[in-house]
Amino acid sequence: MKLLTAVLCFSVGTVFASINSDSSKNYREIIAGEYIVKAHEKNLSFPVKRVLGKNLVLVQTSDKSLLDGLEYFPNYKYVGEYRDFEDSDSETGPNDEKFEDQFHHKMIKTKKAWATTKGSSDIIVAVTDNEFFLGHKDLKTAWFKNSNEIPDDGIDNDNNGYIDDVIGWDFIGQDNNVDSDRTTTHGTHVAGIIAATANNEIGGAGIAPNVKVMPLRWYGPEGEWTSAVIAETYRYAVDNGAKIINTSYNVDRMVDDEAYLDAIAYIRENDVLIVNSAGNAGEKDPPRQKIEELILVCSVKSGGEFFQDQRSSFSNYGSGIDICAPGDPVLAPVRPHPRRRSTTQGKYGQLQGTSMAAPAAAAVAALIWSAHPNFSDEEVRQRLLDSADDITRRQWPWSRSGLGAGRINAANAVK
Ligand SMILES: [Ca+2]
Numbered sequence: 001m002k003l004l005t006a007v008l009c010f011s012v013g014t015v016f017a018s019i020n021s022d023s024s025k026n027y028r029e030i031i032a033g034e035y036i037v038k039a040h041e042k043n044l045s046f047p048v049k050r051v052l053g054k055n056l057v058l059v060q061t062s063d064k065s066l067l068d069g070l071e072y073f074p075n076y077k078y079v080g081e082y083r084d085f086e087d088s089d090s091e092t093g094p095n096d097e098k099f100e101d102q103f104h105h106k107m108i109k110t111k112k113a114w115a116t117t118k119g120s121s122d123i124i125v126a127v128t129d130n131e132f133f134l135g136h137k138d139l140k141t142a143w144f145k146n147s148n149e150i151p152d153d154g155i156d157n158d159n160n161g162y163i164d165d166v167i168g169w170d171f172i173g174q175d176n177n178v179d180s181d182r183t184t185t186h187g188t189h190v191a192g193i194i195a196a197t198a199n200n201e202i203g204g205a206g207i208a209p210n211v212k213v214m215p216l217r218w219y220g221p222e223g224e225w226t227s228a229v230i231a232e233t234y235r236y237a238v239d240n241g242a243k244i245i246n247t248s249y250n251v252d253r254m255v256d257d258e259a260y261l262d263a264i265a266y267i268r269e270n271d272v273l274i275v276n277s278a279g280n281a282g283e284k285d286p287p288r289q290k291i292e293e294l295i296l297v298c299s300v301k302s303g304g305e306f307f308q309d310q311r312s313s314f315s316n317y318g319s320g321i322d323i324c325a326p327g328d329p330v331l332a333p334v335r336p337h338p339r340r341r342s343t344t345q346g347k348y349g350q351l352q353g354t355s356m357a358a359p360a361a362a363a364v365a366a367l368i369w370s371a372h373p374n375f376s377d378e379e380v381r382q383r384l385l386d387s388a389d390d391i392t393r394r395q396w397p398w399s400r401s402g403l404g405a406g407r408i409n410a411a412n413a414v415k
């Protein structure tokens with residue numbers, strides 16, 4: 001059924017999969033006999049199933065007494081669709097592939113910000129997502145490359161626990177190929193919003209085209225997802241140099257998952273910022289807003305000047321939302337149709353969702369850090385919020401609250 005939907009979408013144009021964001025279809029179950037343990041592998045007297053980080057391991061055992069005296073969490077399996085986006089079938093994507101058609105740039109004054117900085121290549125934004133089309137022509141300069149790792153020699157040269165991890169890591173496949181799912185284009189689009197190449201006569205551009213994206217694959221085609229995968233992915237991002245993490249996924253089911261919360265704490269203890277989509281349920285005060293460490297981003301309309309900056313009808317909002325960004329729709333790099341050989345490797349397409357708003361905010365945070373390398377994480381976060389435009393009066397009178405600091409403004413942000 002899912003495949004059929006995807007095929008139908010191919011025939012009309014810009015996007016691949018029709019994603020149901022109904023959170024009632026997302027659920028989780030505990031994985032019996034598996035525990036996420038806060039300990040170094042060397043200090044344990046029993047075998048571990050997988051090392052998840054420097055001081056975090058996954059243990060499989062029927063004898064829970066082995067864990068006496070240790071700090072540990074349950075490992076959940078998450079089932080369902082957690083991507084915070086919907087296709088924009090009502091608006092087919094323009095194919096003229098121009099910066100001017102990326103309406104969000106005008107709204108947030110990207111060009112003006114670029115007079116100060118287009119981003120520093122020292123700033124790494126990790127994107128945790130389901131796939132990345134590494135061969136996209138407009139993303140060639142976007143990827144962070146681990147220079148301490150010799151490619152394809154079968155050796156973990158930098159001794160970080162991952163063999164040949166040159167361009168990110170696939171935590172679902174446990175390999176170095178983040179481009180193994182060719183049925184969707186969610187992560188490619190998110191990465192492109194941040195760092196698609198500017199001034200190369202291909203497509204448009206990212207908001208922070210000179211920063212680097214670390215692509216981390218953590219979600220498979222069947223939605224196979226566990227607390228262990230999430231914990232490992234976040235630790236990898238922090239331990240391998242990311243300053244900002246963008247997660248465009250529905251984390252509402254995880255707000256009481258101790259391994260997830262521990263990972264969020266680890267991110268913030270290490271002075272890394274984490275930006276997350278607010279969610280697409282059109283709901284006030286979504287569960288995820290309990291996690292104050294997340295910079296939660298709601299979506300505003302970006303198509304059609306009259307409606308710009310109005311909250312998207314699908315976007316969650318509420319007292320815990322931090323900021324809004326254009327996400328409805330956004331034109332950015334997409335994967336070409338897998339069955340049409342003639343399709344360009346520089347294709348752009350429109351998607352809409354808080355999934356698209358979050359990376360726009362992450363990209364502005366990356367510009368701030370590039371312009372002010374000595375800022376602390378907290379100063380970057382504060383500047384992001386302080387520089388936003390007030391969009392209260394752009395809303396209908398009955399929906400003027402719950403938009404956080406307003407809509408991101410790149411030009412104000414880099415001052
Ligand atoms: Ca390595």
Ligand SMILES: [Ca+2]
Binds near residue numbers: 149151154155157165
């Ligand atoms: Ca190697």
Ligand SMILES: [Ca+2]
Binds near residue numbers: 174175177178179
């Ligand atoms: Ca793979």
Ligand SMILES: [Ca+2]
Binds near residue numbers: 196203205
């Ligand atoms: Ca370009």
